[in-house]
Amino acid sequence: AQSVTQLDSQVPVFEEAPVELRCNYSSSVSVYLFWYVQYPNQGLQLLLKYLSGSTLVKGINGFEAEFNKSQTSFHLRKPSVHISDTAEYFCAVRPGGIQGAQKLVFGQGTRLTINP
């Protein structure tokens, strides 16, 4: 079974400052890793994903994440945030390969609030 822990439930940041949202996972098998963003009253939008290869993954809206297998982490970063980045961010994992259902396991979410 897989589990995901997002270490911060809320992160307040000033506009144009850098931000890091932390995610740790647990799994006995190889996994695919994802970050999703959820704006108020909306569904989930994929920010970026790690499937294999380079451990530094770049996504939409200037976000990037680094997969660290030894620390079982997949932290999300942005060098300079904007007011429009205010949203809930979810880290998720899925077992690698094609066996079984494409079941995503999500963390509890981190609410990112950008202050002017």
Next chain:
Amino acid sequence: ETGVTQSPTHLIKTRGQQVTLRCSSQSGHNTVSWYQQALGQGPQFIFQYYREEENGRGNFPPRFSGLQFPNYSSELNVNALELDDSALYLCASSLAQGPYNEQFFGPGTRLTVL
């Protein structure tokens, strides 16, 4: 290309009633997954349908059931509603080919059980 749509947007029911939520998958997608997102929580996997068959289920009781139709649209049915069923229900569609296929999420149906 039409994205994933869900209906209704909002729904209010009373305890003990039954509810049906609907999802239309993105064009060309043959797999539908349902998730429950309680307030302040991350989404939790309910079940997945592929070719009209259940293809995996999370830790939800049998009163949560589903259907997938030949056009790949799907329904989530919940019987004997409980207060804790109040949540945002998300549908996601994908294409079940290859080692990885992105799940595209709909906007969700917010269910309130009184």
